[in-house]
Amino acid sequence: MVSRRFRPGPDGRLEATCPRCGSLERHRFLSLLLGALAPDLLDLDTVVEIAPSPQSTPLLDRLHPRQRISLDLGHDKRAVDALASLTALPLRDASVDLLVCYHVLEHVPDDCSAMREISRVLSPRGIALIEVPIKGGVLTDEDPSATPDERARRFGQSDHVRWYGDDFDDRLLAAGLSSARVTPPTLVGDAAVEWFRLMAHEVVWVARHGTAAATPAVPGGSGLSAAFDAVLADLARTQDRLVRARERADRLAAQRDALRTQPAVPQVRPRADVLTRLRRVVHL
Ligand SMILES: C[S@@+](CC[C@H](N)C(=O)[O-])C[C@H]1O[C@@H](n2cnc3c(N)ncnc32)[C@H](O)[C@@H]1O
Known part of the structure; x- marks a missing residue:
């Protein structure tokens, strides 16, 4: 049996890497998020991934788009x-139904051009899932001319040109992208965050064309288009389903712990049907 003990992440984060598939916290959350958005991701034409990873690409293939295109500048020599x-x-204007761009914008000196490009290529029904490192309570700190040492100190890595702050949503909006933030606890609850070893403070921006003011974290969505509100409603419904699954898993864990105290029972495992349902959500 494969151990479920998660390994440290690239920067030494504890319990970040899945021992089986090599996914990091953000890849596992992407899997849950794509599951939540599934009703809006049917019959996709073109799906684009910027800077793909071996863990995220299979998640996009499962959506069965007519074509999936991966792009990168080439710094990391990824396929x-x-x-x-x-x-x-x-890419043609309005040609992309789903675009995934995780941990790229903080590398790009002219991020406003990059955001406008995302806006340009999204189809009318298109959704972009964007993730960047962000600090709350401050504005973006950036300096493309900073030396590698200074970048590492100020922006967390020598190849980052900024550390985003609270104005990130406004930058998206200025590029024509209306967005809603979603975090793991908001979408799946604290118990699932623990189970899937997610990062509670991780933020994904679900963005699409729009000029509405920046929105609160999901659930919510006042001021968005009806279509976008529908996406947020799907997220909320999925959250409810996952909360119920989490409650079942918690009950089973309590039963398991109780059984562990009885020496007559040699081995205790959570119920297979619950695990199967959970594993359908994320491939642990
Ligand atoms: C931290 S890695 C991406 C990680 C990956 N998306 C994930 O979530 O595991 C950053 C990537 O951004 C790419 N990159 C940097 N500037 C870019 C640009 N202007 N256009 C496209 N890709 C860029 C780099 O080549 C590198 O592969």
Whole structure:
């Protein structure tokens, strides 16, 4: 049996890496988020992934788009369909139904151009899932001319040109993207955050065309288009389903702990049907 003991992450974060598939916290949360958005991700034409990872690409393939295109500038030598910059995407206007861009914008000196490109290529029904490192309570700190040492100190890595702050949503809006933030505890609850070893403070921006003011974290969504409100409603419904699954898992864990104190029972495992349901959500 494969151990479920999670390994440290690239920067030494404890319990970050899945021992089986190598996913990090953000990849596992992406899997849950795509599950939540599934009703809006049917019959997809073009899905684009910027800077793909071996853990996220299979999640997008499961959506069965007619075509999936991966792009990267080439710094990390990752396998992609084409080398291209996010600031000049080789894609037609309004041609992309889903675009995933995780941990790229903080590397891009002209991030406003990159955001406008995302807005340009999204189809009318298109959704972008965007993640960047962010600090709350401060504005973005950026300096493309900072030396590598200074970048590492100020922005967390020598190849980052900024550390985003509270104005990130406004930057998206200025590029024509209306967005809602979603975090793991908001979507799946604290017990699932613990079970899937997610990062509670991780933020994903679910963005699409729009000029509405920046929105509160999901659930919510006042001021958004009806279509976007429907996406948020789906997220809330999925959260309810996951909360119920979590409550069942908690009950089973309590039963298991109780049984552990009885020496006559040699081995106790959570119920297979509950685990099967959970594993359908994330491939642990
Ligand atoms: C931290 S890695 C991405 C990690 C990956 N998306 C994940 O979630 O595991 C950053 C990537 O951004 C790419 N990159 C940097 N600037 C870019 C640009 N202007 N256009 C496209 N990709 C860029 C780098 O080449 C690198 O592969």
